[in-house]
Amino acid sequence: MLAGARWRRGARVTGRRFLSAAGVGALAFVAGLATTIAADKGGRDDLSADDAARVAAVIRPTTDFSTAERFEARSAGAGTHMKRVTRMAFSQPLANLSRKDETEFRFGNGLFEKLWVSSPSSTRASDGLGPLFNARSCQSCHVRDGRGRPPEAPGASAVSMFLRLSVPPETDADRKALATKAVLSVPEPTYGGQLQESAVTGLAAEGQLHVDYTEETVVLAGGDTVRLRRPHYRVTNLGYGPMHPKVQLSPRVAPQMVGLGLIEQIHEADILRLADPMDADGDGISGKASMVRDHDGTLVLGRFGWKASMPSVLEQSAHAFSGDIGISNPLMPDAFGDCTARQPDCRGMPTGEQANLGATEAPDPVLAMVVHYSENVAVPARRDVGDAAVLRGKKAFYGAGCASCHTPKFVTRRDAPNPAHRFQLIWPYSDFLLHDMGEGLADRRPVGDASGRDWRTPPLWGIGLTKTVSGHTYFLHDGRARTLLEAILWHGGEAEASRDAVVDLPPSARADLLKFLGSL
Incomplete structure (x- = not known):
């Protein structure tokens, strides 16, 4: 349960304070959770105690937005596609395949x-x-x-x-x-x-x-x-x-x-730990x-x-x-x-x-x-991770509470069947859980555990290359959003506070946020 990393309904973030007290509390809670993973391995039966400690340190959320994190540009770990970006950027094999x-x-x-x-x-x-x-x-x-x-x-x-x-x-x-x-x-x-x-x-x-x-x-x-x-x-x-x-x-x-x-090789325990269904x-x-x-x-x-x-x-x-x-x-x-x-x-x-x-x-x-x-389709490398505007946008992303559901990083299973997938630090920006996204996005069609208002948090990696690869910028489950900003503005339900925080940002900070998303 990623309790402290969540935003309270109705919270706001102004342009003067990107990372609010709630955001600081969220990061503190996740840091504590990382320590818990190191202590009891967090249900991960694939890790030794030493491995668990390494994972805890790596997934600890950053509080320093002055520079890029180590390995942040390698969205898919050693498998990241590092070649020049073209319209075939989503059709390359993992770089570490045999x-x-x-x-x-x-x-x-x-x-x-x-x-x-x-x-x-x-x-x-x-x-x-x-x-x-x-x-x-x-x-x-x-x-x-x-x-x-x-x-x-x-x-x-x-x-x-x-x-x-x-x-x-x-x-x-x-x-x-x-x-x-x-x-x-x-x-x-x-x-x-x-x-x-x-x-x-x-x-x-x-x-x-x-x-x-x-x-x-x-x-x-x-x-x-x-x-x-x-x-x-x-x-x-x-x-x-x-x-x-x-x-x-x-x-x-x-x-x-x-x-x-x-x-597929994110350990089930790492996803289930983020859930708070009640x-x-x-x-x-x-x-x-x-x-x-x-x-x-x-x-x-x-x-x-x-x-x-x-x-x-x-x-x-x-x-x-x-x-x-x-x-x-x-x-x-x-x-x-x-x-x-x-x-x-x-x-x-x-x-x-x-x-x-x-x-x-x-x-x-x-x-x-x-x-x-x-x-084994590779994720392209991030672009401009150290750019000043991208870093400001990343801070706004965390401060608005977006990282509460779009969980930035995981470490894959140590025992993955394919060696290319094993023990990789990856940055998908998703918790892979179902969330009530409000009436605006509701399809009113239940599927298993998902209600007619629930959607899985989609991974954000690669989203900035949609125009390059697909020739369009249509987002969300039905392509109604024509820009990333429109996609954000459709967020409701559990994401309402984060959406409102983005609405409240001054134009320059909102532009930085969109530049960060474009770098993913």
């Missing part, structure tokens, strides 16, 4: 970019697309391994954004499945768990997502104004009849791919863990996805193959993907399963190679 692992990374990248085709096909090893799908390849959503975007014009395809679908539980069986976490949500009876905007030849697509916006103005200290756009979602051209009257819709843009394997200290922050079942049925910590609904890169990749592309794999063996029993035409289409290649459309080692690639 030669063998780097070769396998290249093979995995080829499969990540592979375009799947419908069955039957002369390509044989590439057929199995759909029958309903959102994209033909992993790269179609994660362009250059960056973040997706909402459709920019009415009627435009939402290739790198999709719509999650579910309904409230209506039967005892539904309620039991949710209670036991056999499922995290109840799919829409006809359209399944995700709207599929594309279909193979001869089959109707499920429909088309449309986004309309209304705008509202926020006035900042110093007189600056920002126009926020509030999205409104609707689905047209439904191909299989009306949806359930209580359908819950939740848009999601594809996240960036960097550092996933390192995130807000026991009364500070208005109640980060909670998302506990989910893995493919073996074991209850484990979810840390991937906008609602932390996936426990591993393997699970995330397998579900994306099935739900986004319609490709069956060893974890998700249904060759018809998200086609439901109410879509008989879909389930009657040819599949890409071929007995001589394996039991699924993406048999081993296809899934394993894509997972290997996804686990």
